[in-house]
Amino acid sequence: MKQPAQRPRSQRLAVLYLQLAEATAGRGPASTHHRLLLLAGRHAADSEWNAEADICRELVIASNPHHAIGHYRCFADALASDNYLALERQLERQCPQEKAEHLAEVQHVDTDLVVREPPRLVAHDILARLKRTDHDTLTDQTPQADDSRG
Numbered sequence: 001m002k003q004p005a006q007r008p009r010s011q012r013l014a015v016l017y018l019q020l021a022e023a024t025a026g027r028g029p030a031s032t033h034h035r036l037l038l039l040a041g042r043h044a045a046d047s048e049w050n051a052e053a054d055i056c057r058e059l060v061i062a063s064n065p066h067h068a069i070g071h072y073r074c075f076a077d078a079l080a081s082d083n084y085l086a087l088e089r090q091l092e093r094q095c096p097q098e099k100a101e102h103l104a105e106v107q108h109v110d111t112d113l114v115v116r117e118p119p120r121l122v123a124h125d126i127l128a129r130l131k132r133t134d135h136d137t138l139t140d141q142t143p144q145a146d147d148s149r150g
Helices: 009-024 030-046 050-063 075-079 082-094 097-106 119-141
Strands: none
Touching: 009 030, 009 097, 009 119, 030 050, 030 075, 030 082, 030 119, 050 075, 050 119, 075 082
């Protein structure tokens, strides 16, 4: 079994970008949150965490149905497309690993969590919280039926 300090880079980055996405959920521009989710999805896919990558895709589409990632059936299909890869190169330039690590430090994100806990479990937990947050946000924006009619 691999020692925690030797976790593959893609797993560590998937968790880092998810931690930042969680830290930005509901704060600041949605585009920042989407960028972080897409970067997390890329590194999740590189880790062969296809379900987690697809959840990142679904979270972006849930709040922005017209996003480019929505043109693809799954994250793996997006990564096979030259058009999507061009977008991804932009995302990497906007938030490279060094910038993500700096943001994590500034926001007091526990980056050692991935050393102490299995990265995929951490990713799963963060995504579950993000899905709940996303669902609650969408529910809050949905007009409720008026049951006050007597």
